[in-house]
Amino acid sequence: MMPDIPELKAGAGQIVDKVHYLPLRVYYEDTDVGGIVYYANYLKFMERGRSDMLRLAGVDQTAMMQDQDNGMVFAVRHCTVDYLKPARFEDEIMVRTRLAGVTAATLTMGQEIWRGDECLTVASVKAAVVGRNGRPCRLPPQISHILKALIF
Amino acid sequence: MMPDIPELKAGAGQIVDKVHYLPLRVYYEDTDVGGIVYYANYLKFMERGRSDMLRLAGVDQTAMMQDQDNGMVFAVRHCTVDYLKPARFEDEIMVRTRLAGVTAATLTMGQEIWRGDECLTVASVKAAVVGRNGRPCRLPPQISHILKALIF
Amino acid sequence: MMPDIPELKAGAGQIVDKVHYLPLRVYYEDTDVGGIVYYANYLKFMERGRSDMLRLAGVDQTAMMQDQDNGMVFAVRHCTVDYLKPARFEDEIMVRTRLAGVTAATLTMGQEIWRGDECLTVASVKAAVVGRNGRPCRLPPQISHILKALIF
Amino acid sequence: MMPDIPELKAGAGQIVDKVHYLPLRVYYEDTDVGGIVYYANYLKFMERGRSDMLRLAGVDQTAMMQDQDNGMVFAVRHCTVDYLKPARFEDEIMVRTRLAGVTAATLTMGQEIWRGDECLTVASVKAAVVGRNGRPCRLPPQISHILKALIF
Numbered sequence: 001m002m003p004d005i006p007e008l009k010a011g012a013g014q015i016v017d018k019v020h021y022l023p024l025r026v027y028y029e030d031t032d033v034g035g036i037v038y039y040a041n042y043l044k045f046m047e048r049g050r051s052d053m054l055r056l057a058g059v060d061q062t063a064m065m066q067d068q069d070n071g072m073v074f075a076v077r078h079c080t081v082d083y084l085k086p087a088r089f090e091d092e093i094m095v096r097t098r099l100a101g102v103t104a105a106t107l108t109m110g111q112e113i114w115r116g117d118e119c120l121t122v123a124s125v126k127a128a129v130v131g132r133n134g135r136p137c138r139l140p141p142q143i144s145h146i147l148k149a150l151i152f
Numbered sequence: 153m154m155p156d157i158p159e160l161k162a163g164a165g166q167i168v169d170k171v172h173y174l175p176l177r178v179y180y181e182d183t184d185v186g187g188i189v190y191y192a193n194y195l196k197f198m199e200r201g202r203s204d205m206l207r208l209a210g211v212d213q214t215a216m217m218q219d220q221d222n223g224m225v226f227a228v229r230h231c232t233v234d235y236l237k238p239a240r241f242e243d244e245i246m247v248r249t250r251l252a253g254v255t256a257a258t259l260t261m262g263q264e265i266w267r268g269d270e271c272l273t274v275a276s277v278k279a280a281v282v283g284r285n286g287r288p289c290r291l292p293p294q295i296s297h298i299l300k301a302l303i304f
Numbered sequence: 305m306m307p308d309i310p311e312l313k314a315g316a317g318q319i320v321d322k323v324h325y326l327p328l329r330v331y332y333e334d335t336d337v338g339g340i341v342y343y344a345n346y347l348k349f350m351e352r353g354r355s356d357m358l359r360l361a362g363v364d365q366t367a368m369m370q371d372q373d374n375g376m377v378f379a380v381r382h383c384t385v386d387y388l389k390p391a392r393f394e395d396e397i398m399v400r401t402r403l404a405g406v407t408a409a410t411l412t413m414g415q416e417i418w419r420g421d422e423c424l425t426v427a428s429v430k431a432a433v434v435g436r437n438g439r440p441c442r443l444p445p446q447i448s449h450i451l452k453a454l455i456f
Numbered sequence: 457m458m459p460d461i462p463e464l465k466a467g468a469g470q471i472v473d474k475v476h477y478l479p480l481r482v483y484y485e486d487t488d489v490g491g492i493v494y495y496a497n498y499l500k501f502m503e504r505g506r507s508d509m510l511r512l513a514g515v516d517q518t519a520m521m522q523d524q525d526n527g528m529v530f531a532v533r534h535c536t537v538d539y540l541k542p543a544r545f546e547d548e549i550m551v552r553t554r555l556a557g558v559t560a561a562t563l564t565m566g567q568e569i570w571r572g573d574e575c576l577t578v579a580s581v582k583a584a585v586v587g588r589n590g591r592p593c594r595l596p597p598q599i600s601h602i603l604k605a606l607i608f
Contacts, residue, residue: 025314031185043496177466195344335489
């Protein structure tokens with residue numbers, strides 16, 4: 001039986017002035033033989049930021065996915081990433097996410113990864129809502145409403 | 153338009169005397185800051201070996217998964233891994249897989265990873281067939297038949 | 305320039321009565337087409353638990369690695385994993401780590417992953433200290449001292 | 457002792473008219489709960505294509521890395537990815553890589569992922585050569601020579 005550790009919750013970061021901040025630690029799994037974080041793994045950090053921002057804002061991706069009639073997921077359509085400086089093993093980094101735009105079926109986010117006051121990575125990510133068949137669909141009105149209030 | 157490169161097919165290895173052999177290359181993505189393959193990534197190599205062996209033997213995991221009434225997947229229940237020597241960036245390695253046993257709802261595989269004539273990793277993996285609800289189910293008879301013929 | 309968000313730190317969990325607890329969230333990156341966490345990714349969760357426990361206890365893996373004369377890393381030699389129930393997208397899980405034993409050159413940890421009061425995964429992981437050349441070496445005395453005080 | 461399976465070699469694809477083609481299979485590890493390949497994992501496929509193209513062309517990344525005086529690695533500085541259609545579990549895909557440009561310290565590659573005659577992903581990746589200290593350095597002349605002959 002696991003003892004109660006009530007104060008221990010998985011971190012989800014925080015939204016301050018429409019910007020989401022997620023602090024993360026770099027672990028072995030994130031690094032490669034070059035001694036730095038592997039370039040694809042920054043995209044994992046950024047997805048954690050987007051998912052936590054959406055959850056904190058009230059968008060329930062699990063419910064969206066499991067909707068019997070109309071299951072849908074966010075699928076990334078485009079991303080651009082500039083790698084300015086590398087993150088390293090055991091670094092504490094901060095993922096910054098802001099919503100740059102929302103259309104009927106897409107959202108575009110600006111994301112950065114910082115270590116202290118150094119900006120390591122800058123990215124722009126556009127995601128579309130797609131149904132189980134892979135076809136694009138419109139954002140449900142209540143989600144569109146939440147997202148529009150978050151536009152930076 | 154992509155030109156025809158007819159002879160280029162994704163490698164799936166080969167079954168020789170009931171043993172499946174899958175040659176693989178170690179890429180950046182597989183390594184970590186310690187300069188060797190990250191311990192969880194050997195499990196990815198081994199899963200590629202199991203999936204390719206099943207496909208070559210005639211087990212269609214995609215069809216199993218998409219069956220309308222009775223979708224099912226293999227889920228790993230247990231694994232034991234001994235890491236004898238590390239694999240490194242750009243190594244050519246060989247995943248060896250043999251089926252050690254089959255029951256009504258599980259299969260157990262013995263797997264090894266070699267580099268030339270050095271054995272790097274030895275594993276035993278037990279997988280069960282589970283339905284969409286996560287509950288164990290029986291192997292379909294035609295799959296059970298295929299698997300029993302492969303037991304080493 | 306990034307605003308100060310002083311209270312936001314990457315979670316490292318907590319050691320209570322010699323047991324380390326690390327709460328984690330399951331993200332897209334962790335799941336697979338079967339709808340559950342991919343079997344190798346539980347090993348990533350467990351490595352995060354071990355690294356955070358060591359750091360909290362005062363073992364500086366980065367310093368160990370960068371020691372000019374005597375750089376060393378922990379390398380996993382053996383692991384056994386029982387997968388009892390699957391974790392799913394967006395689950396909050398807890399990684400529990402305890403040190404089961406320490407020798408001159410190895411440490412053995414017992415680890416579990418829980419979701420609420422359900423135990424999902426039970427593992428035993430043995431790691432050895434190895435030098436840059438890959439050869440086993442002895443634990444530095446001050447690290448050995450720290451670890452022995454943590455034995456459960 | 458492993459039997460000789462001399463014809464089994466890890467696939468490295470092929471360079472035809474300065475374009476490198478690498479066929480790959482999609483495995484469980486590559487997919488996510490949405491049923492498609494996770495967006496960061498396409499970058500792993502593309503890195504395999506770049507590494508295999510370089511190796512086939514005669515660029516030895518391991519030797520570059522291990523050079524005693526002057527160890528260096530390729531580090532990605534920028535990437536742009538358009539995700540047109542998703543790849544799915546067990547798909548056979550083809551990574552197409554061509555070298556678009558070379559400067560004294562960088563190379564830029566155009567990459568695409570195809571499934572049959574459908575183009576799934578289009579990317580542009582710029583990498584720089586960096587030394588152990590993380591500072592940019594010039595491409596060694598013999599590598600620069602090889603790369604210039606590959607420019608599309």
